[in-house]
Each structure stands twice: as C-alpha cells, then as structure tokens.
Amino acid sequence: MNNDRWSMLNEMTIVTRLPKRRTRKYRPNLWFERLMALVAVINITIVAFDLSYIPLRDFWLSGQVTLGGIKTAYIKYDGIKLDLIPANISAFITRYDAIKGIISNRDTQEYLAKVEQLRKELAVNSVDSPVVKNLFGDLRRRSIEIIQTNAFSEANKTGNLERIKNRMRSHLPSRDNSAKAAFWRYWTPNNFQGKVTEELNFFDSEIKPLMATNYYRAVGDNGGYIDYFGVIDFPFGVLFALEFLGRTWFISRRRVGVSWLDAMLWRWYDIFFLLPFWRWLRVIPVTVRLSQAQIINLNSIQKQLSQGLVAGIAEDVTEVVIIRLINQTQASIRNGGLSRLLSQQTANPYIDINDTNETAEIIRILAKVFADRVLPAIQPEAETLLKYSIDKALRQSPAYQGIKMLPGGDRTMTTLSHQLVSQIYSAFSSTLQAALAEDEQFDRLLETLVDNIGKSVSSELQAQQSMNKIELLLIDLLEEIKINYVERLSQEDIEDILEQTRSLRNIAHK
Known part of the structure; x- marks a missing residue:
C-alpha cells in the first residue's frame, strides 16, 4: 500500500514538472472587431477627404507642390515645383467637384476659352491680322473686368487673383506698378510680335493654372451650398x-x-x-x-491622461478632504465630544467579547519576548554598559581612593564590578522570566494595575480645568496643522508625487 502511494506521488510530481502546452486563447469576437474597425477607418478616411477637399482643391487640381518659394524686396526665388500626382489621377480626383456642387466659373472659363481661340488663330495668322487684334481687345477687356469685379471672391480665391496680378506685374513691370496696365500691355500685338511661343508659354505656366482654380458652388433650396456627401x-x-x-x-x-x-x-x-x-x-x-x-495600444496614452486628470484634481480634493476632516474634529471637540468619550469610558460598563484583557495580555507577551529573546541577545552590550557605569561610580567614591592604595586594589575593584554586573543582569533576567511564568496571581495583579492606570488617567483628565485646557490646545493644534501642513500640501508638486507612484509601480512589476 505504501509502495503504491509512493509511486503515485512520483508520477504526479513528474507530470507537474512537465512543461505545460501553451494554448492560444480563442476570441471569437476579435475578427469582427477588426473588420468593423477597418470599416470605421475607411469611413473616417472618406470623411477626412471630404472635409479637406475644398481647402486642398488647388493641389488636387494641379498635383503640384512648391517648396522654398521666397519673394521679398531683395530676394526672389520661385522655389522648386514637385509634381506629386499625375494629370490623369488629378482629373479623376477632381470629379469629386460634382459631389460638392462645384462648377467652373463662367468668367474665367470664357477667358481661358478666348486664350485657346487666340492660340489657334496665331498658329495660322500673324499678330496683326484683324481676327487676332479683335481677340487681343476682347482679352484686354476681360482682364480688366476680372480684376475690377474680383471674380475669385465667391470661391474665396482672392489670394490666387493677387498671385496672378503679381506675376503679371513682374513679367511686364511699369512705373505705376499697375496690374491692369500690365494686362493691357500684355494682350497687344506689339508684346507678342516675334515671341508668340514665349508669351503663350508664360501664360500656360504662370497664369492659366491659377485661373483654372476659380469655381462657382451651386446653392440649394435651403440657402446652403449643394453637398451630396450624404449619399456616400x-x-x-x-x-x-x-x-x-x-x-x-x-x-x-x-x-x-x-x-x-x-x-x-x-x-x-x-x-x-x-x-x-x-x-x-x-x-x-x-x-x-x-x-x-x-x-x-492606447494603454500608455490612457495612463498619461488618467495621471493628468489625477494631477489636476488631486490638489483640490486632498485639501478639501483634510480641511473638512479637521473642521469636523474641531467642531466635535467644541461640542464636548472628548468629554463625553471619557465619561462613557468610566461610566458605562466595559463589554468584553472574549473574556480576555487585551491590554494586559499584550503587555505580558511583549515582556516575555523581551525576557526570553531580547535580554540574552543584548547581554554583552548591556553588561559592558553596566560595568562602565559602576566603575565610574566607584572611582568617584572616597572609598575607592583608599582601596587603590592597597596592593592589588585596582584588580580587586575590577573583579568586584564584573561580578556585580553579572549578578545584577542575571538576577534581573531571572526575576523577569519568573514573573512572566504561568502565574494567575501575577496576571490578576497586572490586569488590576492596567485598569487602575486607565481609570486614574481618565478621571484626572475629566477635571474641568484640565479638560478645558486640553480641548483648547487640541483645537489650536488642529488649526496649526491646517495652516502649516494642509496649505503646504496643496502647494506641493503633484507631478513629483505621480513620479514617485510610477517608480513604485515599476519596482512592483519587476
């Protein structure tokens, strides 16, 4: 029977020591959560595109970004133009104009159409031909009209109009630095004479892209801009x-x-x-x-947010709670709570739940530990201290001077003090151990002593003069604590406390 039990225990020990096979916890809802999270990401991406389409429409239209453009009174640097989006993709993206109710501005579209018509005529006719001159005149008139009416204001593209005017001023500078005069001189046969290609290339690269950014948004019956994003x-x-x-x-x-x-x-x-x-x-x-x-993983962010919230309210909450506690304690003392507490301790009978005097028992246990463990452990140090004290007392006595004159007097006094110390320490330890032995009479005397001490202290404190003085002192002490420590606590750097908290957590996790 014993052999069978021993073999069973060995088998159980071997089984428990085998490495446990890791089982992957299956979460049936995780894939659904990830699928819905992916749908949510797609939705917020579409929302972000819709919200940013109008501010970024110039970029979607041209597909270009200019880096490092500088223009001051002393330095002019056009910067570096980067083509980030191909023209076919830009054309596809800008189909979103239909969703936002964006249509081409009539004035700028007619203006660009006139420029294209002029381009075709210049390909077959000279700059002095009547048809070309009529087109130049029409473009001069339209240029002045666009500047005067600010055709870009409805689309909030006034800045683009200013860029157009600045580029035309730089291309054809004049004394009065007038954009109208620059456009007027630009659309003339004399300006295009012998440099048709250069002037048209300037317009295509510097003016036409900014003209194309202008648009008009249709307004619905509700007075707002038409927006079909709700359909998506x-x-x-x-x-x-x-x-x-x-x-x-x-x-x-x-x-x-x-x-x-x-x-x-x-x-x-x-x-x-x-x-x-x-x-x-x-x-x-x-x-x-x-x-x-x-x-x-948002655990770190959540921890920082929670710690920031704690730092924000800890100061106020701590101050309010402690001051409220101190105020309630002061009010209780003023209302005689301390007097009633002491009177109840002496007037009311004490209810014992286990037939044991806990105070006397605690004193007896501590004394026993002191006698059995502490005194033997500190015996060499205690005897050395006692020996030094006794030697010092003997040397100061007149009898020591007489004994010292005798042969072997010092050695006799040393031996005497050593024996006296040893006997005193041993007697004290033995007496304490004997007193702490099982002795019902000693226990009753100890309990009576503890009770009498408590009653005497309580009755003496209930004297009216002493009680009033104690109450006033306690109230003043609490007021000083409130002034000196609670206000300092409110001024203490909460971040230092949180830093200590984080350090303790890191130590606990290691």
Whole structure:
C-alpha cells in the first residue's frame, strides 16, 4: 500500500514538472472587431477627404507642390515645383467637384476659352491680322473686368487673383506698378510680335493654372451650398446603426442589470457615426475601435491622461478632504465630544467579547519576548554598559581612593564590578522570566494595575480645568496643522508625487 502511494506521488510530481502546452486563447469576437474597425477607418478616411477637399482643391487640381518659394524686396526665388500626382489621377480626383456642387466659373472659363481661340488663330495668322487684334481687345477687356469685379471672391480665391496680378506685374513691370496696365500691355500685338511661343508659354505656366482654380458652388433650396456627401456616407450610417443596435442589445442581454438604454450609454462614442454633422468627431470611436481590436495600444496614452486628470484634481480634493476632516474634529471637540468619550469610558460598563484583557495580555507577551529573546541577545552590550557605569561610580567614591592604595586594589575593584554586573543582569533576567511564568496571581495583579492606570488617567483628565485646557490646545493644534501642513500640501508638486507612484509601480512589476 505504501509502495503504491509512493509511486503515485512520483508520477504526479513528474507530470507537474512537465512543461505545460501553451494554448492560444480563442476570441471569437476579435475578427469582427477588426473588420468593423477597418470599416470605421475607411469611413473616417472618406470623411477626412471630404472635409479637406475644398481647402486642398488647388493641389488636387494641379498635383503640384512648391517648396522654398521666397519673394521679398531683395530676394526672389520661385522655389522648386514637385509634381506629386499625375494629370490623369488629378482629373479623376477632381470629379469629386460634382459631389460638392462645384462648377467652373463662367468668367474665367470664357477667358481661358478666348486664350485657346487666340492660340489657334496665331498658329495660322500673324499678330496683326484683324481676327487676332479683335481677340487681343476682347482679352484686354476681360482682364480688366476680372480684376475690377474680383471674380475669385465667391470661391474665396482672392489670394490666387493677387498671385496672378503679381506675376503679371513682374513679367511686364511699369512705373505705376499697375496690374491692369500690365494686362493691357500684355494682350497687344506689339508684346507678342516675334515671341508668340514665349508669351503663350508664360501664360500656360504662370497664369492659366491659377485661373483654372476659380469655381462657382451651386446653392440649394435651403440657402446652403449643394453637398451630396450624404449619399456616400448614408450606407456607412446604416451599417453602423444596425451594428450599434445589435451590439447594445447583446450587451443588455449578457450583462445583469443593464438595460438596452444603459448599453447604448455604455457605447456612447458610437453615436458619432450616426450624426450627419460634426463628422470629424468620428475620430473618437475610430480610435476606440482600433484599441479594442488590438490594432493599436492606447494603454500608455490612457495612463498619461488618467495621471493628468489625477494631477489636476488631486490638489483640490486632498485639501478639501483634510480641511473638512479637521473642521469636523474641531467642531466635535467644541461640542464636548472628548468629554463625553471619557465619561462613557468610566461610566458605562466595559463589554468584553472574549473574556480576555487585551491590554494586559499584550503587555505580558511583549515582556516575555523581551525576557526570553531580547535580554540574552543584548547581554554583552548591556553588561559592558553596566560595568562602565559602576566603575565610574566607584572611582568617584572616597572609598575607592583608599582601596587603590592597597596592593592589588585596582584588580580587586575590577573583579568586584564584573561580578556585580553579572549578578545584577542575571538576577534581573531571572526575576523577569519568573514573573512572566504561568502565574494567575501575577496576571490578576497586572490586569488590576492596567485598569487602575486607565481609570486614574481618565478621571484626572475629566477635571474641568484640565479638560478645558486640553480641548483648547487640541483645537489650536488642529488649526496649526491646517495652516502649516494642509496649505503646504496643496502647494506641493503633484507631478513629483505621480513620479514617485510610477517608480513604485515599476519596482512592483519587476
């Protein structure tokens, strides 16, 4: 029987020492979370494109970015133009104009059409031909009209008009530095005489791209600009609405005491997906979903936010709580709470729940530990101290001077002090151990002594003069604590406290 039990124990030990096979925890909802997070990212990307399309339309239209352009009274540097988007892709992206209700501006489009017509005529006729002269006159008139009416103001592209005027002034400078005069001289046969290609290339590279940025936005019946983005966003809204209802319903079914409305409030951030306005707030649920899908880790950010919140309210909360506690203690003392507490201790009978005097028992245990463990451990040091004290006392006595004159007097005194110290220490230790032995009489005397000490202290403190003085001193002490320490605590750097907290957490995790 014993052999069988021993073999069974050995088999269990071997099994427990074998390395455990790691089992991958299967989470059936993780892939669904990742799928919905991906859909949310696609939606917020489309929203970001829609919100930035109007401000970035010039970039989508030209596909160019100019780096390092500088123009001052002393330095002029056009910068470096980078073609980031091919023309065919730009043409595809700018089809989004139909969603935003953007149509070409009539004045600038007719202006560019006239320039194209002039280009064709110059390809077959000279600059002095009647048709070309008529086109030059029409372009001069249109240029002045565009400048005077500020045809770019409706699209908030007045800055582009100023750039057009500055480029034309730089191309044809004059004394009065007038853009109207520069355009007037530009569209003349004399300016194009012998340099048709150069002037048309200047217009195509410097003026035409800025002219093409001008547009007009159609206005709907409600007085606002036409915007069909809701048609694109509607399928996402339906999907997120169905997911929100289903998810909150399952939460209310799986959580005890959670209603469907409570579950909706639980997932409050998903409501931003359902709002047709303030769409930029969808970045909040998208970030939360990416964290829940374990695609990004927000623990460090959450920790910093929580610590920042703690740093913001810890000072006020700590000061309010401590001051309230001190004020309540002061009010209780003023109302005679200390007197009632002491009177209840003497007037009311003491209720014993275990037939043991805990105070006397604690004193006896501490004394026993002191006698059995502490005194033997410190015996050499204690005897040395006693010996030094006794030798010092003997040397100061008149009898020592007489004994010292005798042969062997010093050695006799040394031996005497050593024996005296040893006997005193041993007697004290033996007496204490004997007193702490099982002795009912000693226990009763100890309990009586402790009770009498408590009663005497309590009765003496209840004297009216002593009690009033103690109450006043306690109230003043609490007031000093409130002034000297609570205000200092409110001024203490909370960041230092948080830094100490982080250090303690790191030590605990190691």
